Amino acid sequence: MFAKAFRVKSNTAVKGSDRRKLRADVAATFPTLSAEQLSKVVPNKEELNVIKLYTHKGDAVTVYANSRNPALFEVEKTLYPTVYTLWAHPDLLPAFTTWPPVLHKLVGGADLMLPGVVVPSAGLPQIDPGTLCAITLVGNRAPVAVGVSTMSTVEMLAAGMKGKGFTVLHTYMDQLWSFGDKTCLPTILSLEGEPGTEHAEEEEQDDKSEEGKVSENSLPVDSSLPTDIGNMSLNETMEGAEVGGNEEPSEDGAAESVEEGNLDDPQVLEDSRSPQEQMDALLHQCFFHSLKCKVKKSELPLLTSTFLRNYMFSCCPKGQQIDIKKSSYKKFSKFLQLMQQQKILQVKELSKGVESIVDVDWRHVSIRSFVVPEIASSESPAQDSKGADGEQLYHPPEIIPLYGVSSKMAPLFQESGYKKGSTLSSSEVRSAVINYVKINELVEETNKNFVKVDPILCDCLLNKSEQNEISKLKWDDLLSRCLDQLQPFHQVTFAGHEPIVRKGNIDPIDITIAQRSSNKKVTIIKNLELYGLDPQAVANILQQKVQASATVTTLPGTKDRAQVQIQGNQINHLAKLLLEDYQIHRKYIQGLEKAPKTGRKK
Numbered sequence: 001m002f003a004k005a006f007r008v009k010s011n012t013a014v015k016g017s018d019r020r021k022l023r024a025d026v027a028a029t030f031p032t033l034s035a036e037q038l039s040k041v042v043p044n045k046e047e048l049n050v051i052k053l054y055t056h057k058g059d060a061v062t063v064y065a066n067s068r069n070p071a072l073f074e075v076e077k078t079l080y081p082t083v084y085t086l087w088a089h090p091d092l093l094p095a096f097t098t099w100p101p102v103l104h105k106l107v108g109g110a111d112l113m114l115p116g117v118v119v120p121s122a123g124l125p126q127i128d129p130g131t132l133c134a135i136t137l138v139g140n141r142a143p144v145a146v147g148v149s150t151m152s153t154v155e156m157l158a159a160g161m162k163g164k165g166f167t168v169l170h171t172y173m174d175q176l177w178s179f180g181d182k183t184c185l186p187t188i189l190s191l192e193g194e195p196g197t198e199h200a201e202e203e204e205q206d207d208k209s210e211e212g213k214v215s216e217n218s219l220p221v222d223s224s225l226p227t228d229i230g231n232m233s234l235n236e237t238m239e240g241a242e243v244g245g246n247e248e249p250s251e252d253g254a255a256e257s258v259e260e261g262n263l264d265d266p267q268v269l270e271d272s273r274s275p276q277e278q279m280d281a282l283l284h285q286c287f288f289h290s291l292k293c294k295v296k297k298s299e300l301p302l303l304t305s306t307f308l309r310n311y312m313f314s315c316c317p318k319g320q321q322i323d324i325k326k327s328s329y330k331k332f333s334k335f336l337q338l339m340q341q342q343k344i345l346q347v348k349e350l351s352k353g354v355e356s357i358v359d360v361d362w363r364h365v366s367i368r369s370f371v372v373p374e375i376a377s378s379e380s381p382a383q384d385s386k387g388a389d390g391e392q393l394y395h396p397p398e399i400i401p402l403y404g405v406s407s408k409m410a411p412l413f414q415e416s417g418y419k420k421g422s423t424l425s426s427s428e429v430r431s432a433v434i435n436y437v438k439i440n441e442l443v444e445e446t447n448k449n450f451v452k453v454d455p456i457l458c459d460c461l462l463n464k465s466e467q468n469e470i471s472k473l474k475w476d477d478l479l480s481r482c483l484d485q486l487q488p489f490h491q492v493t494f495a496g497h498e499p500i501v502r503k504g505n506i507d508p509i510d511i512t513i514a515q516r517s518s519n520k521k522v523t524i525i526k527n528l529e530l531y532g533l534d535p536q537a538v539a540n541i542l543q544q545k546v547q548a549s550a551t552v553t554t555l556p557g558t559k560d561r562a563q564v565q566i567q568g569n570q571i572n573h574l575a576k577l578l579l580e581d582y583q584i585h586r587k588y589i590q591g592l593e594k595a596p597k598t599g600r601k602k
Contacts, residue, residue: 001075001169002176003109004056014048014064022064026072029079030092041071041085067438069180073170083172084180086134086143090188093134093146094125096166100137104341106145106171114156114165128152133166141188145171187369279327282320283335288370289315291345291360298585301356304347308332317373342366395495396583397532399506403429404487411456412482415439423489423501433482444472451478461485494532506530509578511591513569523571525564526555531584535562538577542566546573571595 014022023042027033033041042048047067054060062074069084086092097118106112117124118138127133129151134143147166156165170176172185290311295302308322316322329335333355336347344366346359361367402423405413410420416432418424424432437443437451444450450472451457458467461481473481490506493499510526528535539550543566550566572595578584586592 001055001057001059001061002171002174003107005175006053006055006061009052009054011049011051014050018050019044019048025079030081032092033089037089040088041081063176063179065179069183070176073176075169080132080146080169082170082180083143083146083177084183086146087183087186087188090134090141090143093132093143094127095134095136095141095143096124097136097138100342101338103137103144103172106135106168107173109168111164111168112145112147112166114159114161114163117156117161117165119161124153124156126153129155135166135168140185142186143172144185184363184365187365275326276328279323280329282316283312283322283324283327283329285373286312286315286322287335287339288367289372291362291367292370293372295360296583296585297360297362298579300360301348301350301358304332304336304355304357307357394533394582396585397495398493399588400425400491400493401505402489402491402501403483404489404503406485406487409460409482409485412436412460423491424486426483429482429486430479433479437478449474451475492530506588508588508590509584511571511574511589511594513571513591513594520567521569523566523569523574525566525574526561528564529561531588533582535564539564539566541577542570542573545577546570569594569596 019042023038026042027038042064043066049065051063051065051070052060053063059075063070064072064074070082071085073080073082081089081092096112097120098112098116099118102112102116112135125133127149129149131149133147133149135145135147136143145168147168149166150164151159290307294311294315295307313322324330324332324335327335329338333347336345336355336357339345340347342364344361344364345357347355348358350356350358402425405418405420405422405424407420410418413419413422413424413432413436416435418432436456440454442452442454442457444452451474452472453462453470457473457478461473461478462470487503488505489501489503491499491501492506507527507530509528509531512524512526514522514524516522525535525538528538535552539552542548542564543550546566546568548567548570550564552562552564555561555563571592575589575592575595578589579586
C-alpha cells in the first residue's frame, strides 16, 4: 500500500474529544493493550496529529502520528498499527515468520506467499481469515510488516502451504516508515524456550538458469491433514506475488533460502541442520565477526577478495573453513549483494571487474547486536593474540570522545538525569538536547528546523554579544554549540580490560625530525604508551627493519613516559608499522607528512 510515494491532503492536530474517541477505538481494536501501553500509543497531552493522505493507487488513508513517528493508520474505518508501534509492543498481533531475502520483495509491494512462511516445530499461530497479523524475520521478533491473512491456519496447512497467505499493507522501509524518523530495525530476541524451526534435507535444483541451491522446509502438520507439503523451495514464495504499480517480482535474490539463526552459538542445532545451512550460518558468523572486530574505517575501500581471504577466513572457528560453493549463495558477490540490500555495507566496482567494499554502516543493528561466539572469544587469547614466534600481538584500543557537563551547562542536562561532572557520548548529548527542547516546547511552530532560545539556552550557548541578537538557532548550530561548550574527555578501552576515562582529548602519537651534529637527522616518537605500545618493543622492531641505531629515553618533564629515537628520517617505515601492522587510525598519528619524498634520482 505504501510501496510508492503518497500525497498528503491535510495535517492537523488531534483535539481533546477526537483524542478520547481514538483512544476508545484503539482499546476496542487491540484489547490486549494495558492502560499504560494505551497511553503511549495515544498520549494524553503529547503532540498527536491526524494526517489524511492518498496512496499511489488512490486509496484514502488516515494516519495518526506523534511528534516523531506514525503510530497508527486507518483504512475504511479499520485501525492498523505501524511497525514503529509494533516494535514497542511486539506481541500485539499474532506473528508469522519469513526469510530475510523476502523482505525487499515485501517492501516493493508484494504480498506474502505461504511457501515463504517458516513453520516452527510448535506449529503456526491459530488464526481465522481476515486476521490482522505481524510478519517477522528468522531470528528476530521485531515485526517488519503488517498484513491481513487470506485464510485460517487450518486452511493454510490443508492447502499444503501454497498460495497467498497475507495481504501486506505496510512494511519496514516503505514510504509510511520513511514518514517517521527512519529508525533501523531493532533486534528483539526470541522468548526463552520458544521453539526453533526444523529443517529437512535439501534437494539440488537442476535448472541451470537458477543460481545455487534452495533450502527446503519440512513442515510439521496435524496428522489429520494432508502430509504432502514438504519439499517446497523459497522460489515459490514470490510466485504470483501481487506487486504495487508496474513492479514485477524478479527471481534474482528471492530464490535464496538463508537461515540467520542464533549465530552466538554456532553449534546449536548442528546435527539437525543440513551442510548447506551450516555453511550459511558460518558465512554470516564470520562476516559479522570481521566487521565488528577486524575491519577499520581507515582500510576502506577494501577489495572484496581481500576481505574474504584476510578477514573472514581468520574468523573461522577451529576445525571449520568457509567454502562459498557449499553455501546457498555459491558466489561471494551474491552474498555481499544481499548484505548491501540490507544496507549493512556498500560495494562498488572501482575498476573493471574488481569489486571493493567502500562503506560499512557500523551502527547497523545487525552488527551492533552481533555477539562474538564464545568459542571464538575463548580461542582468541591462545591463537589470535600471539604470533608465530609466541610474542603477544598488539590490538589497537577503542577510543571514544566524551563530553563532560560543567556547572554552566548543568541546567540544560538536568531534565535528562545528568548533573555536573557527568560524561556523555555525542549521541547522549544529542538525545539530552532534543529531550530538553521537546519538554520545553521550543521547536518553532512555523519552521521546525529552528529552535527558540529560552533563558537557559541563552546562558549556556550564547556569548554576551549574541544574547540580545539571536532568538532562535538551527538544530545543527544548536548541537554544535552545545558540544563546543562541554568539557572534552575521552575513553580508552584495551582488549580484555575495563574502559579508562581521561580528561581532555587524547594526545596523538607525535613524530618529529630533529637535527643532530654533522647534519645528521633522527626520528623521535612520543606518546606510544597512551596507545598501549611498549616503546622498547617499537624501538627493537624499527632497529631490525631499518638497520639503524635506536634508543629509548625518558620523556623530558615526565617520570613514567618514554620516547624512541632512531637515526635517520624513518617516517615511511614508521607509518607502515603504525598504520598497517598496528592498525592505528591515521588521525591519532601526528607528523607523517614529514616523510622523505620517494622517487628515482636523475
